[in-house]
Amino acid sequence: MKALVIKNLKKTYSNGFEALKGIDLEVEKGDFFALLGPNGAGKSTTISILTSLTNKSSGLVKVFGKDLDINLQEVKKYIGLVPQEFNFNIFEPVIEILVNQAGYYGIPRKEAHERADFLLKELDLTEKKHSQALELSGGMKRRLMIARALIHKPKLLILDEPTAGVDIEIRRSMWKYMKKLNQDGTTIILTTHYLEEAENLCKNIAIINKGEIIENTSIKKLLNKLKxxxxxxxxxxxxxxxxxxxxxxxxxxxxxxxxxxxxxxxxxxxxxxxxxxxxxxxxxxxxxxxxxxxxxxxxxxxxxx
Amino acid sequence: MKASIIAFNTIVIKEILRFSRIWIQTILPPAITTILYFIIFGTLIGSQIGDMGGISYMEFLVPGLIMLGIIVQSYSNVVSSFFQAKFSKSIEEMLVSPVPNHIIVLGYVSGGVLRGFIVGILIGIISLFFTKISIENYLFAFFVALLTSILFSLIGLVNGIYAKKFDDVTIVPSFILTPLTYLGGIFYSISMLPIHWQYISMLNPILYIVNLFRYSVYGISDVNIYFALFMILFFISVFFIISMHLLKKGVGIRN
Known part of the structure; x- marks a missing residue:
């Protein structure tokens, strides 16, 4: 089964800027997929549409067989998003951010606390459980966003530059964790500017430029093109x-x-x-x-x- | 259904924790302002005014000040909370999740209602230090307070959805809400005004709300209470529909 099917996806913003010019993309279930492209290529727009933060102009999006236009609520349950920018209330304690997010997905409070404790341990944030998010370092904030994205156990995890601004040691430990998640069955779509990250982690890749997919293949095949x-x-x-x-x-x-x-x-x-x-x-x-x-x-x- | 209830509870708990964490900014100021109103307008100036509508000026003030608290606090809670969530982008936590729009509206409105009620009750308790109040119809008073806080929470939500900068959050309370509230019969009965000013005052929606609540407390009103009730219910429906429409379209929150 395909984790993601995108057909002829277009997005034109109100100022007339054509961010996506009809892209087609398929991601297999269980894949670790890299979506690469220069700044302004259309990566974040694509991700925003998948997570319903941006309304598409036209085209089809299916997540695990469910049409975004018809089964929006179900599609949302399948997806976990780690966005590029920090998007939590910095005045809220870490545990509240996680438990609230679980609540939005209909997870009862007791279970939410159990899941939050587990994820905080996995991501080495237990000590910061009751700290306000503003007290966390950059790397910790990134890990908090990963924990938040995983709180409802999504089948498809979208990581939009998850290691940006993170030191090498934490980046490596995050890679290890992402690999583990993928091995455990979570399909992952990764956008990154660290191409070493994509090469190390991903099986398949799409390169997007100026709103069009210009390359869509496996990392191995792509590297074979290197002259x-x-x-x-x-x-x-x-x-x-x-x-x-x-x-x-x-x-x-x-x-x-x-x-x-x-x-x-x-x-x-x-x-x-x-x-x-x-x-x-x-x-x-x-x-x-x-x-x-x-x-x-x-x-x-x-x-x- | 169960998931929606959990999501609703989550938003309400989040809102309660938010305004409780900053109680010095949210709960304390209206309490202090009310004490000043009672001392200056009630005790010092009020003693020179005498009775108003068959009750002492101090007694006359109480329902209006409670309504003032409820209106301002319900409104402020929702507009500031929603705008902050937009500003910090933490609103995306909700938007990417399967929380239905009506639950978002109900959750935020409930937060506003709760803060409005807490402040309203606090003002009521403070007023007991200055005068005696015997509420004529508790149930009706509760009902009017509830409808008022729902209405102004919804207006706050619409303002929060549209607001693009901090100035947009303060424009409505400063230039619309405060003048209408002060001219809405909190500090005087409109029967004291010249007849043409009475007619102009009738265009102020807050006048109906204050009088409705005063009616529930003392059984006296400057306006027709059925018309006032109809107006509140009508505007609640209008602003609920507007909020739902804006959230569905993603105005101010989605690209």
Whole structure:
């Protein structure tokens, strides 16, 4: 069963701005799906329509087979939303935010408290249970929004840049938690500007630009489209000039760092061998930028042309 | 149905906790203002005025001041709470959930009614320190207070839905509600006014509400109580329909 089906979805705002120009999208049940795009591409509009915060102009939206126009209340029960911006009353205590949210979904207060306690523990917020939301750090506020989105046990979780502004340690622990949620059966749609996040977590991906879906495939297939990768090599001795290596485009970044562009068909072992022959040993190596990021820029730049 | 009741209770509890948390801003000021009214208008000036409509001026003041409290507090509670929820975007918590629009309206209105009643009762208790009141018809008094607080909570909700900035929240209470309330027969009987001013006063809806409540307390009124009752019920229906329509259309809350 499809978790989400979108057909010919259009949105034109009252100022005439066409945010969505008839997008089609399908997300399988159990998927961890990335919806990527530059700022203003239409990601947030799409999410707002799914969560009924924005009225669509036309098109069809079905969530787990239920039509948004016909079964709005049921669709709302299926979806949990972690929005981009903090959208809770900062003067309310953490526990009240969670219990109230459960109440809006018709969950009795006693059960709501039990669920809230469980989620606070899972997201490492138990100590802040009775604190006002304004006392929480940025990372804690993000985790609070995740807990709030999960309080009614949604089948489809929409994460709109859930780790924005969060330090690396918390981001990693949030990734771990999201993976666990997905493994437990929750379908997840993620929008993010950290493409490393999408590459690490997601199975399938759609790229949206200027209100149109320009790519919709699996992450693996998309990465296969990458024609070349740029690596940074840290070497064991100082060089003033680079030796000429046939077939490789090398660049000396500084005396002990080389940048190399490797074509998809080329083997990196061959490069290491050639470097060794010139008495250059590689101490460590890394991608210049995230692979998905390179591809993303390539696709978006291609669209501009 | 059960889910709707839980959602309704949640909104009401949230509202009670909200205005209780800030009781220094919500409950205390009307109590202090009322004490000042009783001291200045009731005791100092009132003693020079004498009887009004067959009762002492102090007694005359009490129903009007209770209504003033109920009107202002019911209105303020809903308009400020709803606007704050919009401003902080926490209204989205409700909008993404399956809470029906009529439950949102009833929940917010109930919050306004409760705050209006708490302040109204507080003013009633304070008035006992200054004068004796024997309410003629408790049930009718309760009914009138209830309808009034429902009406002004609904008006507050409509204002909250439309409000885009903090100024929009204060314009109606400052420039419409307060003048109408002060000219609505709280501090005087319209029979004291020249005849043409009496006719102009008849256009003020708050005059009917204050007189209706005064009628339930003392059995005296400047206006026809059936007409007054009809007017309140009519405007409750109008503002309920407007609120539901605005929420359905998503005016001010959805793109």
């Amino acid at each position: 070349h990768e740029i690596f940074i090599l840290d070497i064991d001795r100082e060089l003033d000039t680079l030796p000429k290596l046939n077939g490789y485009n090398l660049n000396l970044v500084d005396k002990t760092t080389i940048e190399v562009s490797i074509e998809k068909k080329e083997k990196i072992n061959d490069l290491f061998k050639l470097l060794s022959e010139h008495n250059i040993n590689v101490l460590s190596m890394r991608n210049k930028s995230n692979r998905l990021e390179e591809l993303f820029i390539e696709i978006i730049e291609g669209e501009k042309k």
